[in-house]
Amino acid sequence: MSELVTIKNDLWQFAEPEKAKILQRFFKAIPGGYGEGDRFIGVKVPFQRKIAGKYYKIIPPEETAKLLRDPFHECRLTALFILCLQFEKGVILSKTSSICFFAKTLSYDAPHYAPLCHRKI
Numbered sequence: 387m388s389e390l391v392t393i394k395n396d397l398w399q400f401a402e403p404e405k406a407k408i409l410q411r412f413f414k415a416i417p418g419g420y421g422e423g424d425r426f427i428g429v430k431v432p433f434q435r436k437i438a439g440k441y442y443k444i445i446p447p448e449e450t451a452k453l454l455r456d457p458f459h460e461c462r463l464t465a466l467f468i469l470c471l472q473f474e475k476g477v478i479l480s481k482t483s484s485i486c487f488f489a490k491t492l493s494y495d496a497p498h499y500a501p502l503c504h505r506k507i
Contacts, residue, residue, distance in 0.1 A: 389445040390452055396437045397460055402428035409459070429460040438467035443477050451491045 405428030413421035445453075445468060453465035469487075471477070 388449060389441055390449040393437060393441055393445070393453065393464065394456075394461060396440070397429050397434070397458075397464060398427060400429045400433040402430075404428065405430065413459070425458050427458055427460050431463070434460055434464045435467055438464050438471055442468045442471035442475070447487060451487070454491050 406426040407428075409426040409428060410416075410421075410424075413419075413424055413426075415421040415424040415426070450465050450468055450472075453461050453468070456462055456465070
């Protein structure tokens with residue numbers, strides 16, 4: 387089983403449907419709201435941080451990129467926690483490639499990162 391599937395399974399174990407409803411209202415995930423279209427499973431942040439701490443050393447960048455593009459808010463936030471841990475600990479990505487990876491994964495038009503992102507990640 388891939389790390390991606392394992393992380394998602396771990397997140398779903400902490401899912402709280404009532405919390406998901408509260409988060410949808412808080413983030414205004416309604417038509418016209420700033421969180422329009424965002425989906426939630428109701429996992430509290432401490433559990434997301436715990437899961438990130440469990441997997442940040444072993445998840446490959448391609449899997450993290452998929453997690454960053456997941457339709458569920460908690461999956462994306464967990465991916466960001468993983469990237470932060472990898473960045474802080476220097477586990478997989480250097481500081482320069484961390485910035486490039488993040489910018490490219492989210493398809494941001496980031497010309498100010500161009501000098502840093504000269505190599506393929």
